[in-house]
Amino acid sequence: xxxxxxIAVRFRVDPVACxxxxxxxxxxxxxxxxxxxxYPVVDGTPVDGDxxxxxxxxxxxxxxxxxxxxxVPVRRQGQPGSxxxxxxxxxxxxxxVGGFRRHP
Amino acid sequence: xxxxxxxxxxxxxxVDGGAAxxxxxxxxxxxxxxxxxxxxxxxxxxxxxxxxxxxxxxxxRGGAGFAAAAxxxxxxxxxxxxMVVVNAMEGEPAxxxxxxxxxxxxxxxxxxxxxxxxxxxxxxIVICIxxxxxxxxxxxxxxxxxxxxxxxxxxxxxxxxxxxxxVTGEESALVSWLNHRPALPILRIDKSVPLNVARRSVxxxxxxxxxxxxxxxxHGPEWFxxxxxxEAPGSTLVTVTGAVxxxxxxxxxxxxxxxEILGRAxxxxxxxxxxxxxxxxxxxxxxxxxTPYAPGPLADAGATHGVGVVIALPATxxxxxxxxxxxxxxxxxxxxxxxxxxxxxxxxxxxxxxxAIGRADVEALDRIQRRSAVIVGRGGCRHPDGVVRVVRSALxxxxxxxxxxxxxxxxxxxxxxxxxxxxxxPATGRRSP
Numbered sequence: 001x002x003x004x005x006x007i008a009v010r011f012r013v014d015p016v017a018c019x020x021x022x023x024x025x026x027x028x029x030x031x032x033x034x035x036x037x038x039y040p041v042v043d044g045t046p047v048d049g050d051x052x053x054x055x056x057x058x059x060x061x062x063x064x065x066x067x068x069x070x071x072v073p074v075r076r077q078g079q080p081g082s083x084x085x086x087x088x089x090x091x092x093x094x095x096x097v098g099g100f101r102r103h104p
Numbered sequence: 105x106x107x108x109x110x111x112x113x114x115x116x117x118x119v120d121g122g123a124a125x126x127x128x129x130x131x132x133x134x135x136x137x138x139x140x141x142x143x144x145x146x147x148x149x150x151x152x153x154x155x156x157x158x159x160x161x162x163x164x165r166g167g168a169g170f171a172a173a174a175x176x177x178x179x180x181x182x183x184x185x186x187m188v189v190v191n192a193m194e195g196e197p198a199x200x201x202x203x204x205x206x207x208x209x210x211x212x213x214x215x216x217x218x219x220x221x222x223x224x225x226x227x228x229i230v231i232c233i234x235x236x237x238x239x240x241x242x243x244x245x246x247x248x249x250x251x252x253x254x255x256x257x258x259x260x261x262x263x264x265x266x267x268x269x270x271v272t273g274e275e276s277a278l279v280s281w282l283n284h285r286p287a288l289p290i291l292r293i294d295k296s297v298p299l300n301v302a303r304r305s306v307x308x309x310x311x312x313x314x315x316x317x318x319x320x321x322x323h324g325p326e327w328f329x330x331x332x333x334x335e336a337p338g339s340t341l342v343t344v345t346g347a348v349x350x351x352x353x354x355x356x357x358x359x360x361x362x363x364e365i366l367g368r369a370x371x372x373x374x375x376x377x378x379x380x381x382x383x384x385x386x387x388x389x390x391x392x393x394x395t396p397y398a399p400g401p402l403a404d405a406g407a408t409h410g411v412g413v414v415i416a417l418p419a420t421x422x423x424x425x426x427x428x429x430x431x432x433x434x435x436x437x438x439x440x441x442x443x444x445x446x447x448x449x450x451x452x453x454x455x456x457x458x459x460a461i462g463r464a465d466v467e468a469l470d471r472i473q474r475r476s477a478v479i480v481g482r483g484g485c486r487h488p489d490g491v492v493r494v495v496r497s498a499l500x501x502x503x504x505x506x507x508x509x510x511x512x513x514x515x516x517x518x519x520x521x522x523x524x525x526x527x528x529x530p531a532t533g534r535r536s537p
Contacts, residue, residue: 014291015442016484035478039443068293 006074008046009055015039017066024067027058046072115331115339116209116315117355125208126243129250132211139215139321141222143258150223154180157223157317160325161337166191166275166310167382167411169336169399172317175307179224179298182305186298188221189282190231192240192311193266195273196382196411197433197525201341202311204353206233206240209315210247214261216314219321221259224307228260232278234268236527241265268527270383270437274485275299275308277439282306288439289485312341312412332358336398336409344369346378346416346523356397363393366416374419377501381410383430383524384490386497387423406497410490417523422515423502426522427494428456433526434491445488448479452495459506462514469510472499 011031013024020038030051031043047055059067127135142149158173179186190213194202205213217229233241241263251257264282266272272287279299281287298305309317316338320328329337336358342365345351349370356365362378377387380397386407388395395401399409417423435449455472458464476492483489499506505515 012293014484015444015482016289016291018443020443035444036475037443037447039447039482041478041482 006048007052008048008072008074009052010044010046010070010072011042011055011058012044012068012070013040013042014066014068017064019064019066021063023061023063024058027061028054031055032058048074114355115319116205116212116312116341117353127209127211129211129247129254129256132209136212136215136319137322139219139318141218153219153223153321156320156325160316160320160328161335162313162316162320162328163336163399164310165312165316165340165412166273167196167384169409172309172313174296175309176220176224178296179305179307182298184304186224186226186305186307187301188217188224188226188229189275189278189301189306189308190217190229190311190314191273191275191278191308192231192233192244193268193273193278194234194237195268195270196413197270197527198343198345198382198413198415199411200343201353201412202233203237203240204341205311205315206237207243210244211251212315212318213244213311214247214251214257215318215321216309216316217261218257218259219317220307220309220314226259226307229262230282231261231263232266232281233263234272235265236268270434271439271485271487274487276485278308279306288441289487291484333396333398333400335400340412342397342412342414344371344414344416345525346414347371347373347375347418347421348416358398359396359401361394362388362397362414365397365414366393369414369416371416375416376419376421377417377423379413379415379417379426379494379524381408382413382490383434384486384493385410385413386493387417387427387501388497389501390419406500408493415523420517421520421523422460422505422518423498424456424505424509425460425515425518425520426524427498427502428453428460429522429526430494430524431456431491433524434487438487439485442483442488444479444482448475449488449491451475452479452491456495459509460514460518462509462512462518464510466510469499469506 022034022038024040025032025034032040035041055069059069162172163169164172192202192206221229231244245263248261266281266287271277271289274289276292276299277287277289279301280290282301332338339355339357341353341355343353354368375390377389379385380388388405388407392405395405402409432453435453438445438449440446452472452475455468459468476495479488480492
């Protein structure tokens with residue numbers, strides 16, 4: 001556990017909480033578009049690199065706190081695909097950082 | 105609707121020659137025999153019963169078809185004392201099986217609930233019955249009274265009466281209600297994590313699933329697997345309605361051809377299709393009625409097993425018009441929480457209605473397809489997904505009609521009375537279309 005693992009983030013929206021403010025689509029158009037009624041249509045491919053900051057900001061800015069961010073460990077090359085959280089199926093240890101991080 | 109007497113595979117709806125009659129405690133024990141449930145933790149009994157249910161391969165009978173033993177496993181791992189919730193809400197308007205079980209075999213449901221409670225270590229059983237289903241609730245209350253009087257139960261049993269709407273039968277909505285919140289579904293990211301009531305994990309089973317468990321507890325997994333298919337063992341209850349002479353609840357072996365089920369309910373007119381799996385199910389074309397009634401084969405035929413409902417559509421009716429009414433009803437039954445469902449379903453209903461009467465604009469069919477694709481998977485629960493499945497199957501099964509309607513030629517049968525059932529919703533004051 002020496003090297004800091006690279007983290008990617010999966011962007012999700014809680015449709016029950018969402019009220020179609022649409023900020024997420026402005027902040028993260030790489031993953032979020034809006035349907036004809038203004039609700040987000042999310043591409044679930046994890047974001048990494050520079051986009052992580054935008055995903056985090058979209059979560060923080062959502063007035064309904066409807067964005068759920070899920071950290072997805074990035075496998076480094078040559079490393080066998082072991083369970084990231086060591087908690088077996090279901091992955092209940094995956095940290096969810098839904099909307100509590102304030103963007104600086 | 106009546107309870108039809110059966111010729112084969114009578115397990116749940118056990119009838120002795122004549123018509124089924126409600127079984128009180130003594131009648132229940134005379135019919136099914138007693139099941140011995142240890143009152144305090146008997147580990148070998150628990151392990152044996154868990155193994156029996158796991159080996160039986162019983163799939164939940166509430167619609168999702170989740171393995172019963174897997175649900176037990178998830179709750180059993182939780183260190184807190186769990187609770188058993190009996191889902192007898194029957195949110196599916198055409199379904200009648202919960203009412204039939206509650207009325208005719210209440211003790212079989214309670215046996216199953218007690219077996220499940222004993223295995224997972226629950227001290228409390230809550231039976232949920234829709235507020236409008238009064239007679240069924242009094243039947244189960246009488247049964248609970250009988251058991252108390254006979255000193256048969258050591259567990260707390262109570263009956264709850266949530267509002268009877270389509271989505272309140274969804275298990276997370278039911279659990280919300282038990283937590284004194286509105287009976288609306290919640291978003292569950294990982295469905296293998298048990299739901300909680302007052303921070304105790306909850307095991308929710310459909311009433312029929314519990315009856316099957318009660319029988320497995322008596323006769324064992326080998327007996328259970330003697331009926332049904334390898335993937336979907338056992339018998340199951342199906343409500344057959346629509347263009348049939350004797351609509352009602354039938355017990356059939358899983359894997360029975362759909363045509364045979366229809367035959368037993370007395371389908372003797374030309375059918376154009378059947379709706380299988382309820383209002384979140386799918387249309388199955390009349391040419392595919394040889395399909396075995398089981399999850400795998402139905403999925404292969406583009407349909408779904410869903411809840412145990414088969415509705416026969418006569419050739420004289422318009423499948424698009426029926427689907428339009430179904431979607432309008434389901435739009436009204438939305439929990440009203442998620443945008444894609446709130447806006448998407450009425451929009452699809454609008455276009456289908458115009459299509460059915462031959463007044464849709466040229467883009468209506470494309471719009472329906474596009475919106476279906478946009479909506480699916482974007483609700484907190486599966487309500488919109490089920491509606492989309494019906495819509496997509498309608499546009500496939502009734503494709504010739506849909507094209508003709510799009511060109512301004514409606515079916516002669518577009519204004520025939522519907523074969524579907526649309527109850528009034530007293531809980532919301534909403535009326536059926």
